[in-house]
Amino acid sequence: MTQETIVGLLVSVLEFGTLLYLAALGETIAEKAGVLNLGVEGMMAVGAMASFWIGAETGNPWLALLFAVVVTAAFSLIHGLASVVIGADQVVSGLALTILGLGLAAFFGQSLALTTVLSTARFSALDLGPLSDIPWIGETLFSIDALSWLALSLGAVTWFVLTRTRMGLSLRAVGESAATADAAGTKVAATRLTAVAIGGGFAGAAGTYLSLVLSPGWSEGATGGLGWIAVALVIFGAWKPGRVLFGSLLFGGLIALGPRLQTFRCQDGEDIACLNFDADPTLVSMLPYILTVIVLIILSVRSRNRPSIAPAAIGLAYRREER
Amino acid sequence: MTSTRKALLALLTILALVAAACGSSADTATEGTDEAETEESSEGTDGGESDVRAAFVMVAPVGDAGWNFQHDLGRQGAEAATGAETAFVENIPEGGAEFDEAVQNFIDDGFNVIFATSFGYQDATLRFAEENPDVTFEHISGFLMNDTNMGNTFGRMYQPRYIAGMAAGAATESNTIGYVAAFPIPEVIRGINAFALGVQAVNPDAVVEVNWTSTWFGIPEETAAAQALIDSGADVLSMHQDSTATGQAISEAGGTFIGYHSDMSAQVDAYLTAPVWNWTPRYSEIIEAVEAGTYTPEAWWGGMVDGVVDIEVPESSPVASEMQDVKDSILQGEFDVFDQGQVIAQDGTVIIDDGIIQTELTNPFDPDAVVASEGDEIHDGVLLNMNFFVDNVVGEIG
Incomplete structure (x- = not known):
């Protein structure tokens, strides 16, 4: 491994990590309010298609981002309507949202598959002057694009709002015990719908990252x-923004690492670290899920003698008349 | 739950199912047929009247600039050339009931030629051929056939791949060319070897580094693989994939892209050229043969001379004239990609020397089955079972 290959890997990790972070952060907000939304894949597809469409039409990435966020937030409210207002099963409704989103994105994106987007419509690296010249950090962290900085800031804002504000307290209360929050005067349905819409908007931003940064373009099944x-x-x-950031970088790292395991070879003289091992790339691509299962096991073992770390009301519909 | 709520929920469910169908086959089947019917009413505009009604089954959407896009262009081209009515369905999974459903619908509607354009359709296609002796079936990219009404068709993509390799070998400055590959099967390996031999012909110092994705279409996987190759030093990338993600990654890095399937110049900034499919002549030929009653099934493996595969020689390439010479020689039947001096494997073993096999070759899926023995002349079986990398390829099979 030379410095270039390590820097290249870190850049890839940051790219995949940012994309995952945006989507996972939004999902965290929705789940904190007690709404499991399995529609992330579909919402991301809608966002990717919508932003690429506007990006290709206008050449303005910010307009594309705004459009994708608004459209995806509105789209996610279908799940909000079904699961929060009507009280349908959150798992079923979320899965339906994924199927619906993939279908709608494919349908409305049909004519986009053969178009390209102007380079002005892509988010590019921010010019941070001398900071970008710092070895290692300058080429990686200080070379990320505007949308990645936005994702990091959103993470900090989310953490602050969730843990340090009354608004966040209400949102968490709704996710822990909707009846209690209701008794305390919090509008349960409105809070949950807002959380779902924010989660949708974040997924739309993740889709934008996919179609305007990571791999500019749109085709059916792009979210993969x-x-x-x-x-x-x-x-x-x-369900903690900070740990989710760590997880995003880790899982993003695994996505970036998979193909690199095929290219790392020991080269005389050039190496600062020498890895020469045979890892099956398919095994590496399974790792995020294996790790999740392990963490789930650890969490449930740890929470045997204390309250669960998951929002207590997650997956539960709330109807005042059934209290 | 109140009845209003139930009704709303039911409505949402229906909406979801309709949208899911939008992305798949249901509507396009009728769309294709409608379109074909319209053309039937204005029959005989250019190709003359035809009794043949040809239907195409595609594995993915036709609008993707990849494999299916080219098949749809072939369908349109054959329709214009022969005057036959055509229709298609897209997004039909391999090995599923959807394929049976789609084909049976076409047969019930009176279509008498069925083109099944994906490898995994071949078993079901053979079954349909046995059950429907009056319908002609042509399967693309497989090997099954029968004696009466089912043949198979494929193209010698390795020929334009060799020429593409020449363009890549001349374009690289780092002498590392990356290749994002799908699965380690003979078709893909053959393409990589032909490409690498083309590279070697113009630039003996350059290597072709292969990265496997284990997907035919996966934008995240292809992007990650392309980035890995770029970080490994590649300044030219090619691929055996269905999306343009590799092209987007190398455009970002300021390198050169050699595409595949179709002309991707509109979608990829770094596009130089691509080995492409052109199904129009072959589809027209089959439709005309059915029309004339002369169709006989064969295992047809056409080359550049048949027009099924092609490559545009980019004017800007420093080896444009050499590429054109090879192209002309292939078209005249004077140049065989794997019959050029020595073909040496990664471990140094000479596999082929002036068209003579130097070492025993076996079927990769059945190591006991000998494909060619020492002293044999090279034949198509050697190419169809190819399971080694030539010596300027970096990477492992599998």
Whole structure:
């Protein structure tokens, strides 16, 4: 491994990590309010298609991002309507959202598959002047694009709002015990719908990252399972924005590492670290899910004698008249 | 739950199912047929009247600039050339009931030629052929056939791949060319070897580094593989995949992209050229043969001379004239990609020397089955069972 290959790996980790983080952060917010949303894969597809469409039409990435966030947030409210307002099973409704989203994105994106997007419509690296010249960090962290910085800031904002504000307290209360929150005067349905819509908006931003940064373009099936990794990440991150960030970088790292295991070879003289091992790339691509299962086991063993770390009301519909 | 709520929920479910269908086959089946019917009413515009009604079954959407896109262009081309009515369904999974459903619908509607354009359709296609002796079936990219009404068709993509390799060998400055590959099967391996031999012909110092994705279509996987190859030093990338993700990654890195399937210049900034499919001549030929009653099933493996595969020689390439010479020689039947001096495997073993096999070769899926023995002349079996990398390829099979 030379410095270039390690820097290249870290850049890839940051790219895949950012994408996963945006989606997983949104899912964290929805789940904190007690709404499991398995529609992330579909929402991400809608966001990717919508942002690529506007990006290709206008050449403005921010307009594309805004459009994708709004459209995906609105789209996610279908799940909100079904699971929060009507009280349908969250698992079924979320799965339906994924199927619906993949179908709608494929349908409305049909004419986009053969178009390309102007380079101005892509989010590119921010120019941080001398900071970018710092070895290692300059080429990796200080070379990330505007949307990645936005994702990091959103993570900090989410953490602050969830843990340090009354609004966050209400949201968490709704996710822990909707009846108690209701008695305390919190509007349960409105809070949950807001959380779902914010989660949708975040998934739309993740889709934007996919179609305007990671691999500029749109075609049916572009999300390729990244949305499901994001759902697993929330559990892995124990519903905490900071741990979810760690998990995103770890899982993003595994995605980036898989193909690199085929290219790392020991070269005389050039190496600063020499790895020469045979790892099956399919095994590496399973690792995020294996890790999630392990974390789930650890969490449930640990929570035997104390309250579960998961929001207590997750998956439960709330109807005041059934109290 | 109140009845209003139940009704709303039912509505949502239906909406979801309808949208899911939007992305798949249901509507396009009728769409294709409608379109074909319209053309039937204005029959005989250019190709003349035809009794043949040809239906195409595709594994993925036709609008993706990949494998299926080219098949749809072939369908349209054959329709224009022969005047036959055509229809298609897209997004039909391999090995599922959807394929049976789609084919049976076409047969019930009176279609008498069925083109099944994905490898995994071949067993079901053979079954349909046995059950429907009056319908002609042509399967693409497989090996099954019968004596009466089912043949198979494929193209010698390794020929334009060799020429593409020449363009890549001339374009690289780092002498590392990356190749994002799908699965380690003979078709893909043969393409990589032909490409690498083309590279070697113009640039003996360059290597072709292979990265496997284990998917035919996976934008995250292809992007990660392309980035890995770029970090490993590649400044030119090619691929055996169905998306343009490899092209997007190398565009970002400022390198050169050699595509596959179709002209991807509109989607990829770094596009130089691509070995492409062109199914129009073959589809027209089959439709005309059925029309004339002369169709006989064969295992047809056409080359550049038949027009089924092709590559555009990019004017800007420093080896454009050499590429054109090879192209002309292939078209005249004077150049065989694997019959050029020595073909040496990664471990140094000479496999082929001036068209003579130097070491025993076996079937990769059945190591006991000998494909060619020492002293044999090279034949198609050697190419169809190829399971070694030539010596300027970096990477392992599998």
